[in-house]
Amino acid sequence: MEIVAYGVLADEEPLLRDAFDKSFAGRHELRCLGLFLDADTVPTAAGHEVVLSSVNDTLDAEVLRSLAKGGTRLIAQRSTGYNNIDLTTARELGLTVARVSYYSPYSVAEFAWTLALAVNRRLVRAAHRTREFDFRLDGLMGRDLRGRTAGVIGTGKIGAAFARIAHGFGMRLLGWDVAENPDCLALGMEYVPRERLFAEADLVSLHVPLLPETHHLVDAEALGLMKDDAILVNSSRGGLVDTDALLETLRAGRLSGVGLDVYEEEAGVFFLDRSLEVMTDERLARLMTFNNVLITSHQAYFTRDAVGQIAQTTVANIEDYFAKRSSDNVLVRPETS
Structure with a gap:
């Protein structure tokens, strides 16, 4: 057959x-x-x-x-x-x-951290500069993660793997899920209401499935609760983030960095070569204009x-x-x- x-x-x-x-x-x-x-x-x-x-x-x-x-x-x-x-x-x-x-949950968890570290330390901008023999450090300053707070939305296998890495960095752990994961509790994670997690976390990483109740989980209200210098990472499903609300937040000069491996309208774009075409998705094109945003094409599992x-x-x-x-x-x- x-x-x-x-x-x-x-x-x-x-x-x-x-x-x-x-x-x-x-x-x-x-x-x-x-x-x-x-x-x-x-x-x-x-x-x-x-x-x-x-x-x-x-x-x-x-x-x-x-x-x-x-x-x-x-x-x-x-x-x-x-x-x-x-x-x-x-x-x-x-x-x-x-x-x-x-x-392997480690594939996605490790890639989520790759995005977080890259936007925190401005690695893409730094790499582009050095390829042109520009070795200035202006605009490349990041922050230590030790002692800061990681908010993990969804603490299943991938979220737990992400939390273990955060624990290794010496970060305080906040979690939100429908059920508490004993492995995460053993790391010292505190489960809190979603609103508190968004408000207190220096880094928010998304690890929940896309369901009707999680669609646009990160909306204007959630983004409004986040710290101005927080980092947002999404390596789960694009529909978890309201792209229009994220664009408004970025235009207002808020968020230190955003790492996206997924995008809510990625079908028909990701996994394909569109380099010789006009990008007709205006929202995706706008996201690309922010130098504190790093977008990859759904490769976390890869x-x-x-x-x-x-x-x-x-x-x-x-x-x-x-x-x-x-x-x-x-x-x-x-x-x-």
Whole structure:
């Protein structure tokens, strides 16, 4: 059987093929496509029982109906997040939908710290200067993190890994989540109301999923509570931050630095080369004009360790589907419809 994968990155493909070869030994063929799955590209999935999707694919009701009509029965998402999939429609159509519920939390936590440190110490500006043999230090002053307060929004596996690094820096820890994590409590984290966290933290890092109740979690009110010299980092989902409110905050000269690995309108932009085109997303273009803002293209998870785990789990999800087994990775299965 041929299985088709969408949105496959160049560095991801060898790891995905290796996982396939080790598990299926030629029983299934893998077709890797760089294009994203949406209403325009869904005809290419016709005749494929199994489709491997990426986080930037659009799996709305229209696309899911086309997939089901073309014979697709399993959608295996190669990510933890699944806000791009209409699960209600998938259930109505009798599709099985699975995801990767776990991979290395250190990949994202370490990258979130990479963003925090880079904006704190003005590393991008410094690197650009030195490449032009400008060795002045004007405008490059940062701050020690020891003794300052890190606010962790979401203290699951990734948030806890971020907190452990913050603890290693000697930072005071504030947390906010629906449930307290014993590992974070052991580090000395104090769980506080969200408003207090925003008001007291020198560094706020976001590690919650994008759900209706977390959409625009960082809105004008939250940003207004933050210190003028605070740092904001988002390596989770773009929709957690109200971009318009963030732009207004930056225009007012507030926030010492912002590190964004995600953006709420990143679909159709991130993972693609748009360097020869006019950037029509005015909000993204405006964000790029602030020298205290660092934006990367959803690469926090992108380590050999994490992507390898994602590939292995995706293959395991396919094996479970054919064996009619279930697991914690299954979001929708026909028998629950």
